[in-house]
Amino acid sequence: MHLRVAAINDLSGLGRCSLTADIAVLAAMGIEACPMPTAVLTSQTGYPGYRCLSFADRMDDYTEHWQELQVSFAGILSGYLASADAAEKVRAFLERFHRPGVLYLCDPVLGDNGRAYRGFTEASIEAVRQLAFQADLLTPNLTEFCILTGTDMRPIQKLGQTDPEALFPILEEKAGCFQGRSLVITGIPVLDKNRETPILSNFIVKMAGGKSSVVSSPHLGGSYSGTGDLFAAVVLGALLQKRSLEEAVRLAVGFIARGIGDARRENTPCNDGINYEPYLGLLAPPLPHGSQAERKDT
Ligand code: PXL
Numbered sequence: 021m022h023l024r025v026a027a028i029n030d031l032s033g034l035g036r037c038s039l040t041a042d043i044a045v046l047a048a049m050g051i052e053a054c055p056m057p058t059a060v061l062t063s064q065t066g067y068p069g070y071r072c073l074s075f076a077d078r079m080d081d082y083t084e085h086w087q088e089l090q091v092s093f094a095g096i097l098s099g100y101l102a103s104a105d106a107a108e109k110v111r112a113f114l115e116r117f118h119r120p121g122v123l124y125l126c127d128p129v130l131g132d133n134g135r136a137y138r139g140f141t142e143a144s145i146e147a148v149r150q151l152a153f154q155a156d157l158l159t160p161n162l163t164e165f166c167i168l169t170g171t172d173m174r175p176i177q178k179l180g181q182t183d184p185e186a187l188f189p190i191l192e193e194k195a196g197c198f199q200g201r202s203l204v205i206t207g208i209p210v211l212d213k214n215r216e217t218p219i220l221s222n223f224i225v226k227m228a229g230g231k232s233s234v235v236s237s238p239h240l241g242g243s244y245s246g247t248g249d250l251f252a253a254v255v256l257g258a259l260l261q262k263r264s265l266e267e268a269v270r271l272a273v274g275f276i277a278r279g280i281g282d283a284r285r286e287n288t289p290c291n292d293g294i295n296y297e298p299y300l301g302l303l304a305p306p307l308p309h310g311s312q313a314e315r316k317d318t
Contacts, residue, residue, distance in 0.1 A: 023260050024052045024091075026117065028110055029099035029249070030075075031057045035064030036293030037246030038100050042253045048300035049257035054093070056082045056113070059102040064245050065138045066291045072139070074102050079109035087116055095260050096122060098151060099249055100129040102139060107147030114154055123259060126155035127252035130164045133243055134173050157259070158203045159252045165205045169194045177209065180221075184210035188223055192232055195225045202226045204269055206251055209239060222269050233266055237273040240280045246293035247276050254303060261305060275302055 027042040039055050046053040056079060062071045096118060101107045118124050128148045131137050136145070149168055152158050166173040171194050179187045187210065195203050208221040218239040225232045251272045258268035279296035282288075288295060 022052065023050075023094045024054060025095040025097055025256065025260070026056060026086075026093045026113070027053045027097050027099075027253075028056045028058060028079075028113065029097070030059040030061055030102065031055070032061045032064045034062070034067060035245040035291060036296070037064050037249045041246050041249040041293075041296075042097060042099070044297070044300060045250060045253035045303060046257050048303045049254075049261065050305045051095075051257050051260060054086075054091075058100060058106045058110075064291070066245055072102060074106065076103055076106040076109055079106065080112065083109070083113045083116060092119070093117055093122055095256050096124045097127065097252060097256050098125075099127045099252065101144065101148060101151075104141075104143040104147035107144065107151055110151055111154075114151075118154065123157070123256065124155050125157045125159065125252055125256045125259075126152050127159045127248060128152050128164050128168055129248065130160075130167050132161055132163050132248075134163055134166075134177075136163075136167060152198065153201075155201055157255070157265075158198065158201060159248070159255060160203065160205055161207045161248055162205060162209075165191070165194070165203075169197060180208060180210040184221070188232065188234065191223055192225055195227060198227050200228050202228060202230075202265060204251075204255065204265070206248065222273060224265055224269060226265075235266060235269045235273055237277055240277065240284060242280065242284065242290050244280060244283060244288075244290045244294045247280070250276055250279070250294075250296060257303070271303070275299055278302070 025046055029038040029042055031039045043053045057075045059075050060073045098110050130140060152168055203225045205223040208223060210221050212219050220237045220239050222235045254272035254275055255268045258271050278299045279294035282295035
């Protein structure tokens with residue numbers, strides 16, 4: 021079945037992130053991505069000297085035109101928003117397109133490694149927080165989760181090294197403000213159960229009901245651009261293909277681990293993002309029955 025997603029994100033020339041990642045991943049999964057740019061940048065903001073053109077003033081055009089055309093979406097994905105204004109435009113878009121049965125994934129792109137990204141203000145953070153309350157699913161990294169919930173990140177990080185099992189109930193309690201939503205808190209650095217090997221945990225919390233769970237990935241090192249965007253796009257695509265949230269997270273983690281492995285072997289700078297392109301084929305759904313490619317007589 022043809023599926024269509026509204027991908028609301030920035031277009032960065034360098035960094036293999038945002039719309040570049042959304043479109044590549046969703047297309048590889050057999051899903052149409054309809055991009056609504058929030059900003060156009062020469063590169064993601066981790067590079068020195070980037071230029072950013074806000075697209076917030078044009079976002080209503082998309083909402084209005086798509087409504088005139090009576091388009092509908094199976095899923096909505098929002099990511100990087102350069103201003104409170106852009107977040108307000110997403111809110112207006114959701115009012116018209118986030119209907120029952122439409123899955124809205126909010127990736128609250130705000131920061132990493134304990135710090136907010138350049139350019140974020142209290143007002144823009146608050147605007148993203150308001151969007152998060154409307155989402156069906158949120159995919160914050162640990163830094164973003166702490167920013168959204170007003171949590172001091174240092175004791176959380178320390179607990180991950182000393183008593184990881186005690187950490188998850190605390191995160192679950194902090195997630196309580198997101199009643200009715202599911203969250204995947206990504207990239208939580210913890211030690212394995214022998215307290216020896218560092219791993220990254222992705223903590224799945226279902227505030228709408230259901231048991232929380234953890235999907236772990238190897239801690240390969242490096243904080244690469246765009247991994248959060250790739251993660252969100254794979255998870256949304258897999259959910260629209262009716263996979264469980266756990267399966268969706270495992271698919272995303274496996275795909276990203278390959279891209280990181282490749283980037284590390286080639287010494288790719290973290291700002292350039294991971295070498296995911298050769299692995300997009302891993303995301304391909306089975307060909308539909310009766311499709312051209314399946315027929316032997318043509
Ligand atoms: O990948 C997150 C992201 C998206 N878009 C822009 C960014 C970043 C992270 O730095 O700067 C423009």
